[in-house]
Amino acid sequence: MLPNEEKSVKKRSLMRLSAVTGAAFLMATSAIGPGFLTQTSRFTEELLTSFGFVILISLLLDIGAQLNIWRVISITNKRAQDLANGLLPGLGVFLALLIALGGFVFNIGNIGGTGLGLNALTGMDIYLSACISTFFALGIFWVKNTGKLMDHLVRILGILMILFTLYIAFSSAPPLANALLHTFWPEKTDSLKIVTLVGGTVGGYISFAGAHRLIDAGITGKENIRAVTRSAVSGILITSFMRYILFLAVLGVVMKGLALDASNPAASVFRHAAGEPGYRFFGFVMWSAAITSVVGASFTTISFFRTLHPLLEKHYKILITLFILCSLGVFLLKGNPVALLIFAGAVNGLILPVALAVILIASRTKKIRNLYKTPLWLEVAGWLVVFTMSWLGALSIKNNLAQLF
Numbered sequence: 001m002l003p004n005e006e007k008s009v010k011k012r013s014l015m016r017l018s019a020v021t022g023a024a025f026l027m028a029t030s031a032i033g034p035g036f037l038t039q040t041s042r043f044t045e046e047l048l049t050s051f052g053f054v055i056l057i058s059l060l061l062d063i064g065a066q067l068n069i070w071r072v073i074s075i076t077n078k079r080a081q082d083l084a085n086g087l088l089p090g091l092g093v094f095l096a097l098l099i100a101l102g103g104f105v106f107n108i109g110n111i112g113g114t115g116l117g118l119n120a121l122t123g124m125d126i127y128l129s130a131c132i133s134t135f136f137a138l139g140i141f142w143v144k145n146t147g148k149l150m151d152h153l154v155r156i157l158g159i160l161m162i163l164f165t166l167y168i169a170f171s172s173a174p175p176l177a178n179a180l181l182h183t184f185w186p187e188k189t190d191s192l193k194i195v196t197l198v199g200g201t202v203g204g205y206i207s208f209a210g211a212h213r214l215i216d217a218g219i220t221g222k223e224n225i226r227a228v229t230r231s232a233v234s235g236i237l238i239t240s241f242m243r244y245i246l247f248l249a250v251l252g253v254v255m256k257g258l259a260l261d262a263s264n265p266a267a268s269v270f271r272h273a274a275g276e277p278g279y280r281f282f283g284f285v286m287w288s289a290a291i292t293s294v295v296g297a298s299f300t301t302i303s304f305f306r307t308l309h310p311l312l313e314k315h316y317k318i319l320i321t322l323f324i325l326c327s328l329g330v331f332l333l334k335g336n337p338v339a340l341l342i343f344a345g346a347v348n349g350l351i352l353p354v355a356l357a358v359i360l361i362a363s364r365t366k367k368i369r370n371l372y373k374t375p376l377w378l379e380v381a382g383w384l385v386v387f388t389m390s391w392l393g394a395l396s397i398k399n400n401l402a403q404l405f
Helices: 003-031 034-076 080-087 091-122 126-142 146-172 176-184 191-202 206-216 222-254 265-303 310-314 316-334 338-363 376-404
Strands: none
Touching: 003 146, 003 191, 003 206, 003 222, 003 265, 034 080, 034 091, 034 176, 034 191, 034 206, 034 222, 034 265, 034 338, 034 376, 080 091, 080 206, 080 338, 091 126, 091 265, 091 316, 091 338, 126 146, 126 265, 126 316, 146 206, 146 222, 146 265, 176 222, 191 206, 191 222, 191 338, 191 376, 206 222, 206 265, 206 338, 222 265, 265 316, 310 316, 338 376
């Protein structure tokens, strides 16, 4: 092999590795948003050491869902909406609108999270912080090589979030032996908390974030199935590791008898564990979680519309810009759209079983089975997630609608 050819091969290999790891971190950081920090803190306060078991069960369900989705999308080189339209004309449009509903309202919360994060980090006004963060996110989508920059951003901020939270976990000195024991043998559990975690990790747009990114990077087909599988599992493991170390950090605080601030439990965890510097760390973690979720939500939500019409594909950056600016506008007008976020959370819990069922049914069609046959264990795991999330999601919708009306 000539030197120039060898350099070219190495460059392509590095670009491929960057896209594969970037897809894993895009999925993970899309899941690790403001709601992730708040949920983990509150659920740990309620279940204490047994919350580790909830994380473990949700991890297994997450892998069952995500492997099915990523592998089928990769093998067919078709985004989820195109697979859905192939099954039933119009089903892809319905799925795209469903994703857009959950993605938009959650993005309002993500924008708010950027404001809270910069406020805690610098003392800057929350609304000004949200505006600055919004234009930072817009800048990412208007550079020449958006995909490459997005991959680098989510990797760097994802790793820093984990390191800062790991420091807080050590500082809070949690009872590790009891936490590990009850992760596998819980004293108590809560099925609705499991469905909440699954919905928050792979629900809505999140489960498609990395898979659609891999399509953009050209990492598709049978020859890339192992890389896609590793990327899918890595995304879940990164998310679950971040959740577990945050669980340990919260556990160390609450087991000392310290109360968490109900309005911002994660912030009080960082402050109790490491004082004022810990609160600044929280600001950075909150901002990083929120800004990467803004990027992930915007990229993935609009990716569901790009293939529906050539004009949407041509002007998708304008669509992303409008999506982000509208999210900011609603946040500035509403401040704290709690009711919308509650309803969106309930809807998001139902998006996963609908989308996953579409993928599983599509995988049984002759055209796809000629390309790829889903392993039986993975197909069974996928349908288990569909039925479990449908049942518990329906209960969640019922409870949340009762609260709203």
